[in-house]
Amino acid sequence: MGRGLHVAVVGATGAVGQQMLKTLADRDFEMDTLTLLSSKRSAGTKVTFRGQEYTVQEATPESFEGVNIALFSAGGNVSKALAPEAVKRGAIVVDNTSAFRMDENTPLVVPEVNEKDLHDHQGIIANPNCSTIQMVAALEPLRQAYGLKKVIVSTYQAVSGAGHEAIDELYSQSQAILNKEDVTPEVMPYQIAFNAIPQIDKFQDNGYTFEEMKMINETKKIMHLPELEVAATCVRLPIETGHSESVYVELESNDATVDDIKSILKDAPGITLQDDPSQQIYPMPANAVGKNDVFVGRIRKDLDRPNGFHLWIVSDNLLKGAAWNSVQIAESLKALKLV
Amino acid sequence: MGRGLHVAVVGATGAVGQQMLKTLADRDFEMDTLTLLSSKRSAGTKVTFRGQEYTVQEATPESFEGVNIALFSAGGNVSKALAPEAVKRGAIVVDNTSAFRMDENTPLVVPEVNEKDLHDHQGIIANPNCSTIQMVAALEPLRQAYGLKKVIVSTYQAVSGAGHEAIDELYSQSQAILNKEDVTPEVMPYQIAFNAIPQIDKFQDNGYTFEEMKMINETKKIMHLPELEVAATCVRLPIETGHSESVYVELESNDATVDDIKSILKDAPGITLQDDPSQQIYPMPANAVGKNDVFVGRIRKDLDRPNGFHLWIVSDNLLKGAAWNSVQIAESLKALKLV
Numbered sequence: 001m002g003r004g005l006h007v008a009v010v011g012a013t014g015a016v017g018q019q020m021l022k023t024l025a026d027r028d029f030e031m032d033t034l035t036l037l038s039s040k041r042s043a044g045t046k047v048t049f050r051g052q053e054y055t056v057q058e059a060t061p062e063s064f065e066g067v068n069i070a071l072f073s074a075g076g077n078v079s080k081a082l083a084p085e086a087v088k089r090g091a092i093v094v095d096n097t098s099a100f101r102m103d104e105n106t107p108l109v110v111p112e113v114n115e116k117d118l119h120d121h122q123g124i125i126a127n128p129n130c131s132t133i134q135m136v137a138a139l140e141p142l143r144q145a146y147g148l149k150k151v152i153v154s155t156y157q158a159v160s161g162a163g164h165e166a167i168d169e170l171y172s173q174s175q176a177i178l179n180k181e182d183v184t185p186e187v188m189p190y191q192i193a194f195n196a197i198p199q200i201d202k203f204q205d206n207g208y209t210f211e212e213m214k215m216i217n218e219t220k221k222i223m224h225l226p227e228l229e230v231a232a233t234c235v236r237l238p239i240e241t242g243h244s245e246s247v248y249v250e251l252e253s254n255d256a257t258v259d260d261i262k263s264i265l266k267d268a269p270g271i272t273l274q275d276d277p278s279q280q281i282y283p284m285p286a287n288a289v290g291k292n293d294v295f296v297g298r299i300r301k302d303l304d305r306p307n308g309f310h311l312w313i314v315s316d317n318l319l320k321g322a323a324w325n326s327v328q329i330a331e332s333l334k335a336l337k338l339v
Numbered sequence: 340m341g342r343g344l345h346v347a348v349v350g351a352t353g354a355v356g357q358q359m360l361k362t363l364a365d366r367d368f369e370m371d372t373l374t375l376l377s378s379k380r381s382a383g384t385k386v387t388f389r390g391q392e393y394t395v396q397e398a399t400p401e402s403f404e405g406v407n408i409a410l411f412s413a414g415g416n417v418s419k420a421l422a423p424e425a426v427k428r429g430a431i432v433v434d435n436t437s438a439f440r441m442d443e444n445t446p447l448v449v450p451e452v453n454e455k456d457l458h459d460h461q462g463i464i465a466n467p468n469c470s471t472i473q474m475v476a477a478l479e480p481l482r483q484a485y486g487l488k489k490v491i492v493s494t495y496q497a498v499s500g501a502g503h504e505a506i507d508e509l510y511s512q513s514q515a516i517l518n519k520e521d522v523t524p525e526v527m528p529y530q531i532a533f534n535a536i537p538q539i540d541k542f543q544d545n546g547y548t549f550e551e552m553k554m555i556n557e558t559k560k561i562m563h564l565p566e567l568e569v570a571a572t573c574v575r576l577p578i579e580t581g582h583s584e585s586v587y588v589e590l591e592s593n594d595a596t597v598d599d600i601k602s603i604l605k606d607a608p609g610i611t612l613q614d615d616p617s618q619q620i621y622p623m624p625a626n627a628v629g630k631n632d633v634f635v636g637r638i639r640k641d642l643d644r645p646n647g648f649h650l651w652i653v654s655d656n657l658l659k660g661a662a663w664n665s666v667q668i669a670e671s672l673k674a675l676k677l678v
Contacts, residue, residue: 071513140460145541150643156535156574170533171517178514194509195625196576196583198494198637198651203616205595207639216642229643234586235495237535238577244535246493246572248587258546277542286534298537300546303555304568306491312537314571 004032011074012036061085087123094326101126102208111328112270113140132218132322137294138313141268145150147252150229156244161317197236236317243317254306283314291326343369347406350413351375357447358662362664400424415587434666440465450671451609452479469660471557477652480607481516486591488570495583582656583622622653631663
């Protein structure tokens with residue numbers, strides 16, 4: 001399908017929704033009709049897309065009549081309430097919330113890793129958590145070449161994953177601290193400016209946060225490796241956009257070298273290798289903002305275990321971590337003639 | 340010795356030197372004479388200590404005549420040139436630079452871990468790297484109870500370890516970015532405000548930075564565990580003071596539980612346990628500033644390996660990571676009657 005395609009963006013005024021519109025425009029995504037939806041509160045907002053002004057409408061079940069692809073990024077509760085309504089009306093939903101990610105009937109897709117899972121969709125396709133996406137995109141080429149045994153990740157996460165309010169809080173707190181004024185956290189649990197908060201999302205009974213368990217469970221599901229050992233520590237930092245990850249991986253094979261891994265990642269889809277210590281070249285969030293790729297560098301062999309390697313993985317959490325991966329799923333649905 | 344003690348602080352105007360003076364005052368460190376020394380450039384600076392004004396003098400070999408304890412924190416080159424001169428004149432040097440840390444005749448000491456190594460000193464005692472100190476202080480109680488097999492650390496390091504200029508750069512860059520102005524890095528290799536730089540110190544040929552190799556080699560030396568597996572990834576962040584570390588540890592024993600580890604750390608010297616997820620209590624750099632202890636929280640069992648645990652370790656890099664550990668060594672020297 002190409003002609004007659006009707007796309008809806010739910011959460012069009014949010015931080016991710018805006019990146020979805022920018023990505024649809026950047027990619028020249030072919031469609032005939034675009035419907036922009038939001039909560040009642042943001043309805044009425046005017047948004048310009050490809051030179052045309054759109055009025056954002058309140059999302060209701062009826063909003064999805066005639067829609068072919070609905071890109072959801074308006075929070076888990078909106079997805080739970082409206083995604084089934086969209087599917088009932090014939091739409092395929094690409095959902096950027098955690099509402100359906102671990103549902104066994106919902107494919108959880110990073111196109112570079114498991115595009116083929118799209119064939120099994122039953123109306124809803126889930127977009128994984130931002131920190132999961134960039135990690136599995138970088139690990140998949142290593143899995144294919146050497147197999148994966150254990151992954152330990154420590155994240156360095158930007159605030160934009162928590163929305164516009166979190167970005168505003170980072171900057172207003174930073175200014176207050178520069179002015180030597182007191183700060184009162186409202187969006188983040190504690191002061192985020194010039195600080196590190198080792199908590200993203202709520203805690204589970206096992207002491208891990210939901211964000212950490214998302215990384216663990218989603219990685220196993222996307223890679224179809226239920227036995228893969230995965231551990232995560234997720235930390236919020238005073239960075240607007242761009243998540244970084246310090247990743248230790250144990251491969252199944254003892255045969256890999258740093259040069260092998262660089263060579264594999266250099267040619268991998270969606271990956272940009274940035275790894276030249278002699279020139280101080282390595283990925284950083286400030287350089288990843290606005291780019292679709294996942295950047296990998298600081299690749300080192302563990303000094304003790306022959307199958308151990310360390311990597312530094314950075315990507316724009318609003319793009320590959322959210323909007324771009326969602327649009328990429330929509331592009332795959334077209335390419336696979338599933339829509 | 341107590342009466343007649345003559346202490347010199349070399350690098351008295353620097354970020355660490357100032358914390359050393361504050362720590363000597365806070366601890367009511369007993370001494371009769373204090374000499375403040377610096378480079379030629381900073382000589383003449385007036386410094387107030389315990390209500391008395393001191394004039395900082397240029398450090399020369401003759402400055403150390405009659406000095407019993409010299410606390411050095413003026414850069415590796417100053418230590419290499421002057422520490423042997425101080426020793427020649429009868430002083431015991433506590434050196435906060437990396438100049439002598441891996442010298443086999445120089446004890447590398449964190450009092451909670453290897454205070455007894457002070458007995459073997461030959462004039463110079465090295466204070467370890469800031470990120471090493473807080474990690475070994477937190478790991479030593481686990482080593483004693485269960486043995487250590489492997490340690491993987493990812494650091495979240497503040498800029499103050501790089502001195503006053505780095506702090507100024509963080510704040511001036513932050514203000515420039517809030518003003519939407521361009522920034523030009525001078526102290527850090529790249530923009531540090533609202534960014535993450537996965538490089539501290541220079542690169543070695545094996546792809547690790549000197550900072551990472553310091554953590555690896557110093558940990559083995561301090562703990563007397565040459566076979567311990569240690570890996571590190573060191574990252575600079577837009578935080579003024581307070582280093583954080585995400586640490587994965589594999590114990591020799593499979594018998595430990597999270598409650599056991601909490602109980603052991605709760606009673607360990609120099610450690611404050613901050614670990615109550617139900618109350619969102621965990622260590623953060625903003626809370627650690629100005630405190631001597633090492634704060635540990637987010638203690639979790641690895642979900643796959645029975646001997647694997649994850650910890651989040653935070654401390655003031657200028658205090659336990661530098662000034663306080665140095666003063667603590669001086670206190671130990673007194674207590675052990677080595678001075």
